[in-house]
Amino acid sequence: MLLEREPELAVLEKAVLEVQSGEGAVLLAGGPAGAGSSALLREIGSSATRLGARVLRAGGAQIEQDFPLGVVRQLVLPLLSVPGPPVAAPVARVLLDPLTGGRPPVVGDDPARSATASVLHGLHTLFVGLAAQRPVVVLVDDLHWVDEPSLRALAFLAGRLSGMRVLIAAVLQDGTAGREPLIREIADVARYHLRAAPLSAEATARLVGRKFGADHAAEFALACHEVTSGSPKELRTLLDRAVSHRVTGKASDCERIRELGTAFRRERLQFLLRRVPGVAAFAKALVVLGGDAELDLVLRLGEVDAPGRAAALTALGGRWLEVAGDRVTVRDASLNRVVEELLDARESSALHRKAAGLLDESGYPPEAVAAQLLQVDVINAGWEVERLRAAAQAARRRAAPSPAGRYLRRALLDLSPDSGERARLLVELAAAELDVDPGSAVRHLAQAAPLMPTVRDRATVATWIPLPVAGEGPLVAELVRDVADRLGPAEELSGHDRELALRLEARVWFSGLGEPAKLAAAARRLAELRDHPHGPTAGERELRVVLLMAATLGSGTTADVIAGQARKLLAHDPTNTYGALAALQTLPAVLMAADAVDAGWSWLEAAYDNARRHSNPTPQALVGAQRGLLLLGCGRLVEAREEAVRAFELVDRSWPDAVLLPSVVLGLVAFALRDRPLAARVLDGAPPGDLRLFEIRRSLRGALAAQRGDLQMALAQFLDSGRRLDRAGWHNPAMHPWRTWAAVLSHRLGRQDDAVRHAEDNYERALEWGAPTTLGRALRIRASVHPDRDRALELLRESNEVLRGSVDRFEQAKALIKLGEVLREVDRDEAERVLARGRRLAEQCGAHWLGAEADGLFAAPAGSTAAPVIRPELTRGEATVAELAARGLTNADIAVELGTSRRAVEKHLTSAYRKLRIDGRAELAAALGGDPEIG
Numbered sequence: 001m002l003l004e005r006e007p008e009l010a011v012l013e014k015a016v017l018e019v020q021s022g023e024g025a026v027l028l029a030g031g032p033a034g035a036g037s038s039a040l041l042r043e044i045g046s047s048a049t050r051l052g053a054r055v056l057r058a059g060g061a062q063i064e065q066d067f068p069l070g071v072v073r074q075l076v077l078p079l080l081s082v083p084g085p086p087v088a089a090p091v092a093r094v095l096l097d098p099l100t101g102g103r104p105p106v107v108g109d110d111p112a113r114s115a116t117a118s119v120l121h122g123l124h125t126l127f128v129g130l131a132a133q134r135p136v137v138v139l140v141d142d143l144h145w146v147d148e149p150s151l152r153a154l155a156f157l158a159g160r161l162s163g164m165r166v167l168i169a170a171v172l173q174d175g176t177a178g179r180e181p182l183i184r185e186i187a188d189v190a191r192y193h194l195r196a197a198p199l200s201a202e203a204t205a206r207l208v209g210r211k212f213g214a215d216h217a218a219e220f221a222l223a224c225h226e227v228t229s230g231s232p233k234e235l236r237t238l239l240d241r242a243v244s245h246r247v248t249g250k251a252s253d254c255e256r257i258r259e260l261g262t263a264f265r266r267e268r269l270q271f272l273l274r275r276v277p278g279v280a281a282f283a284k285a286l287v288v289l290g291g292d293a294e295l296d297l298v299l300r301l302g303e304v305d306a307p308g309r310a311a312a313l314t315a316l317g318g319r320w321l322e323v324a325g326d327r328v329t330v331r332d333a334s335l336n337r338v339v340e341e342l343l344d345a346r347e348s349s350a351l352h353r354k355a356a357g358l359l360d361e362s363g364y365p366p367e368a369v370a371a372q373l374l375q376v377d378v379i380n381a382g383w384e385v386e387r388l389r390a391a392a393q394a395a396r397r398r399a400a401p402s403p404a405g406r407y408l409r410r411a412l413l414d415l416s417p418d419s420g421e422r423a424r425l426l427v428e429l430a431a432a433e434l435d436v437d438p439g440s441a442v443r444h445l446a447q448a449a450p451l452m453p454t455v456r457d458r459a460t461v462a463t464w465i466p467l468p469v470a471g472e473g474p475l476v477a478e479l480v481r482d483v484a485d486r487l488g489p490a491e492e493l494s495g496h497d498r499e500l501a502l503r504l505e506a507r508v509w510f511s512g513l514g515e516p517a518k519l520a521a522a523a524r525r526l527a528e529l530r531d532h533p534h535g536p537t538a539g540e541r542e543l544r545v546v547l548l549m550a551a552t553l554g555s556g557t558t559a560d561v562i563a564g565q566a567r568k569l570l571a572h573d574p575t576n577t578y579g580a581l582a583a584l585q586t587l588p589a590v591l592m593a594a595d596a597v598d599a600g601w602s603w604l605e606a607a608y609d610n611a612r613r614h615s616n617p618t619p620q621a622l623v624g625a626q627r628g629l630l631l632l633g634c635g636r637l638v639e640a641r642e643e644a645v646r647a648f649e650l651v652d653r654s655w656p657d658a659v660l661l662p663s664v665v666l667g668l669v670a671f672a673l674r675d676r677p678l679a680a681r682v683l684d685g686a687p688p689g690d691l692r693l694f695e696i697r698r699s700l701r702g703a704l705a706a707q708r709g710d711l712q713m714a715l716a717q718f719l720d721s722g723r724r725l726d727r728a729g730w731h732n733p734a735m736h737p738w739r740t741w742a743a744v745l746s747h748r749l750g751r752q753d754d755a756v757r758h759a760e761d762n763y764e765r766a767l768e769w770g771a772p773t774t775l776g777r778a779l780r781i782r783a784s785v786h787p788d789r790d791r792a793l794e795l796l797r798e799s800n801e802v803l804r805g806s807v808d809r810f811e812q813a814k815a816l817i818k819l820g821e822v823l824r825e826v827d828r829d830e831a832e833r834v835l836a837r838g839r840r841l842a843e844q845c846g847a848h849w850l851g852a853e854a855d856g857l858f859a860a861p862a863g864s865t866a867a868p869v870i871r872p873e874l875t876r877g878e879a880t881v882a883e884l885a886a887r888g889l890t891n892a893d894i895a896v897e898l899g900t901s902r903r904a905v906e907k908h909l910t911s912a913y914r915k916l917r918i919d920g921r922a923e924l925a926a927a928l929g930g931d932p933e934i935g
Contacts, residue, residue: 015167015192016048020135024161026189027169028143031196039232040196041139044169053135053167060145063275065307069119071150073099075138076126096122116149120156127157131165140170143183144314151182158186173314198230207232211239212249223254227261229319238264262334265319269338272315278308279315280342286321287339288351290371291330297362298328301355349377356387366390370407379414385421389428396432404432423451427461434466436652442469446479455486456497463503467546468660470507477511484508490539502539509546514691516729519554522547526557526565535572544569549586552593555732559771563596570603588626592633593734595771597807600630618658621651625662628669633773635810637673638846644669648681660693667696671703672810674849679704691728695721695736702741715745733765734774740781747785755785773811776803780815783822793822813841813850849879874912881908882916886924 015027029040045055058074076099098118130136140146140154158168172187199207205221212220228234241260247253273280285302286293299309313323320335321328330336343351356372370391373384388411395404408429415422426448433441442465449461462483470480483504487493490501509525512518526547529540536544548565551557566587591600604627611619628643647662663682670678679700702717718741725736733739739762747755759782766778779799783792796819803812816838823831842850874882884894891909895902913920916927 011192011194013047015169016044016051016053016135016137019137019165019167020051020053022163022165024131024164024166025168025191026158026161026186027167027192027194028187028190029169029171029194029196030173038141038171040194041141041169041171044137044167045139048135048137048167051135053137054130054133055137055139057139057141059141060143060147060150065145065147068147068149069099069153071140071146072119072123072153076123079126079130096126116152119149120153123153123157124160127166128164135165135167138166138168140168143170143172143186144310148182151186155182155185158189199225199232199235200230201225204228204230204235207235208239208249211243216249217251217253219251219254220249220257223257224261227258234261234264265332266334266338269320269335270341273338273342276311276315278304279312282308282312283316283320283335283339284343284347284351285355286328286330287336288348288355288372288375291336293328294362295323295326295328297355297358301351301358345377348375352376353384356384360387366394367403367407370410374406374410379411381415381421385411385415385425389425392428392432401432401434401436405429405436408432418451420451420453423448423461426451427464430464434464438466438469438658442466442476446475449479449483455483456500458483459487459497459500459504462507463500465507467507467510467542470510480504480507480511499537499539502537502543506539506542506546509543509550513546513550513553514728516554516727519550519729520556522550522554523556523561526551531568536569541569541572545586548590552590553730553732553735555765555769559594559596559734559769559774562590563594563599566590566594566596567599570599588629589735592629593732593769593771593774595633595773595806595808597630597633600626604630617650618652621647621662622658624650625665628665632665632669632672633808635808635812635841635845637669637810641669641673641675641678641846645678660690664692664696667693667700671696671699673847674703674707676704676707691724691730695725695738698724699738699741702745706745711745711749715742715749718742718745731765732769733762733778734769734771737762737774737777739765740777743781743785752785752787759785772802772805773808776800776806776815777811780818784818789822789825793819793826796822809841810845810847810850813838813845813847816841817850848875851879874915878908878912878915881905882912882924885909885921 011027015025019025027044029044045057048055056075056079058071060071064070076096080096080099096119127136143151146154154168154170157166161168168186170186172183201222204225205218208216208221208224224235224238228238238257238261241264242249242253242257245256245260247256247260273283281302282298282304285298285304289297289301298304302308304312316335317323320332321330323329340348352372352375356369356376359372360369366387369387373379373388376384379385379388388407392404392407392411395401395407408425412422412425412429415425426444430441430444430448433444445461445464449458452458452461462480465476465480470476484501484507487497487501487504490498490505493501509518509522526544529536529544529547532540544565548562548569552562570587588600588604591597604623608620608623608627611623624643624647628640628647631637631640631643644662644666648666651658651662666678667682669675670682683697683700698717698721702714702721705711705714705717718738721736722738722742725731725738730736739758743755743758743762746752746758759778763775763778763782766774769775776799779795779802783795783799786792786795796815799815800812800819803815806812816834820831820835820838823834839851842848880898881894884898885891891902891905894905898905909921912924916924918924918927
């Protein structure tokens with residue numbers, strides 16, 4: 001029983017009845033493969049047999065296309081061999097004699113034409129005689145696979161059916177009608193057309209029900225329909241396979257039936273590709289070209305002729321691929337997987353290499369050609385290497401360094417280790433990698449330099465090494481020093497060679513930033529550089545940047561000298577070059593240490609505008625981190641925190657050298673804000689870094705230990721950091737104020753001699769450096785540990801006077817609040833005025849805990865010490881109430897102390913508990929912690 005075929009059955013019955021009345025006709029049954037066209041053909045035969053017609057059957061097959069008149073033989077030979085009364089007239093038998101191996105009547109001089117003409121006329125004569133006896137129905141399955149001579153015979157007969165009781169019914173799959181002119185000729189004279197449409201979901205469910213019973217799950221039937229797309233043939237096969245795998249038709253079997261369907265389709269495709277070479281060649285070519293290609297290229301790559309093209313489109317069209325105009329596209333990714341399984345490594349490489357040549361000849365862009373070359377087994381020097389280089393250049397032009405690096409690495413893989421071409425490719429690869437993987441870029445530059453033919457060429461390669469990584473590892477440092485020595489000092493060179501020497505010298509100095517002797521000599525070398533009327537060259541700028549950093553770290557000169565040199569440099573340094581990006585790693589820190597933050601703003605803003613136009617977010621992160629550093633130097637803590645967090649989150653984590661700077665700045669901000677969550681991000685989320693990050697980590701751990709009350713551990717952290725910094729020659733207290741912490745912690749632990757020693761050493765170094773912020777902080781720390789109140793007060797007044805020349809409002813606020821604390825014992829009115837000014841500055845900076853400390857000092861009696869609240873998430877009111885509660889005051893006492901209501905005190909405490917994530921008053925002291933007075 002055929003489901004949902006009622007209209008088609010009506011048409012074929014009508015065709016059979018009309019043929020009985022003497023009207024010969026052609027009927028074509030179409031549809032996609034597996035849709036049931038052959039079943040309709042069988043139904044025509046059954047109907048014709050019931051009505052008394054003679055039914056003749058034949059079918060085309062691809063493997064028999066080279067067998068001439070094969071389909072005609074299937075139709076005729078059974079008639080010629082029937083025993084008993086002859087069914088064919090004697091003349092027909094004579095004309096059809098070539099089909100049985102006899103000789104045809106001679107027509108002209110060409111035996112082949114004689115045989116063909118004889119068969120055509122004999123076939124017509126035969127069917128005239130047969131139709132005179134009773135109606136004849138000729139069934140031909142798979143018309144598109146019928147051999148060409150048989151097609152000619154069928155077309156000849158189809159055009160001569162008038163008045164004959166003959167019906168020719170043939171199956172013609174979708175997409176095959178235009179394959180051969182003879183097929184079109186037959187289709188043009190067809191009177192009846194049937195189409196076997198896919199089954200509906202309802203019909204599928206009925207067939208599933210026959211197999212699994214009426215209680216099968218509706219979801220299961222729907223899954224069967226989705227898997228087979230309504231193909232009756234596939235559905236029956238799928239259901240048989242499901243039964244053999246013990247699938248029961250329940251909803252839980254849906255995933256299993258989908259797996260079986262996928263496997264079944266793959267098996268059919270594998271069988272098709274192994275059985276039909278032309279289809280396999282087409283499929284391989286399409287998959288190699290990428291599954292979306294010009295049809296002409298597919299045919300040329302697979303060397304597929306017109307019949308093969310038709311066969312491939314017939315066999316694969318619809319389900320596996322689709323053709324739209326001159327393009328053919330893979331619809332089902334299973335085709336790719338099946339083809340890849342069929343291709344061995346040698347054939348795959350050969351096809352990809354051939355595809356690369358075809359694409360290049362056809363004018364495709366270099367990257368399309370390179371995509372094919374990436375799949376070959378061995379890259380040959382010459383054309384193939386040049387195509388990969390061209391593709392890399394195209395990728396870099398569209399700001400895509402990753403594919404550029406991939407093309408160049410493939411080109412390098414098979415080149416001779418010591419070839420000049422290899423050196424050139426290594427340099428190009430490094431240029432592509434600098435923005436995404438500078439570590440790899442540096443390694444490739446180090447490999448390329450020794451392969452270069454001249455010292456100048458090697459020097460050029462070495463200057464590509466970014467400043468921040470010039471000292472990473474002995475291999476790079478030794479390479480730079482060796483090339484610099486061979487090229488000679490800049491003073492003895494001119495032109496381009498002098499520029500190379502200056503840039504190499506900059507890298508030598510950068511690699512020596514951890515060597516005390518180099519740091520001590522930096523100021524002297526800086527003084528040797530002469531100013532030029534037109535400003536420093538690019539090489540001089542790079543060298544000056546590094547020397548400024550070295551001289552600042554080692555305290556080899558004064559803040560005024562460094563600030564002046566930095567201002568001159570920024571007046572000439574562009575913001576849109578790689579050199580400017582390298583300067584970002586050092587100059588803002590130098591400006592902050594020299595109290596020259598104002599000099600960096602316009603330059604940094606211009607750099608930020610340029611960085612935002614960059615496709616890579618890392619330059620934006622670097623500039624953002626340095627903006628945060630300058631904001632921190634101004635005491636604008638809240639804004640500094642926003643910039644530092646944004647930079648830390650924006651930076652590319654795969655670039656460790658780029659992550660370093662945002663990590664350092666975020667650590668400095670966390671340190672200044674006493675922000676524990678922010679400190680945890682630096683301690684846990686930042687990669688291992690250089691000495692700067694080591695010092696930041698040690699400082700954060702020390703600060704956190706002090707907050708917990710573990711002063712011994714805190715002091716150990718800062719002393720360890722100090723020892724490491726001293727060994728490296730990093731003596732400037734403006735850059736790394738570890739001595740301020742060591743002094744105050746020693747004082748808190750009762751080690752007065754150590755406290756005074758650290759404080760005095762810190763002061764002497766700050767005095768030599770001369771920056772107001774550093775000196776003012778050093779004076780405050782001296783006062784904090786000094787045993788004499790009058791001398792402490794004198795030092796604090798001097799500290800505040802010095803800090804008038806500083807832009808750091810945070811440092812000013814700390815100095816004012818410390819002065820107010822000491823003044824309470826001398827002049828209560830002045831103390832309150834000083835504390836009020838300190839509190840306002842602290843609030844403007846966003847240091848709410850510092851403002852709360854000032855409030856506590858207002859309320860506390862003279863001689864008492866209010867422990868500072870170090871949690872920035874608390875408001876000023878919450879911090880004040882929490883600090884007083886931590887000191888043991890009851891809610892009523894706090895209300896009286898602050899002149900407010902108990903209800904307000906309870907509200908502030910409840911909010912503080914929630915923000916601090918604690919349950920009550922007993923945990924306040926530990927949550928708030930107690931910081932020593934620090935720098």
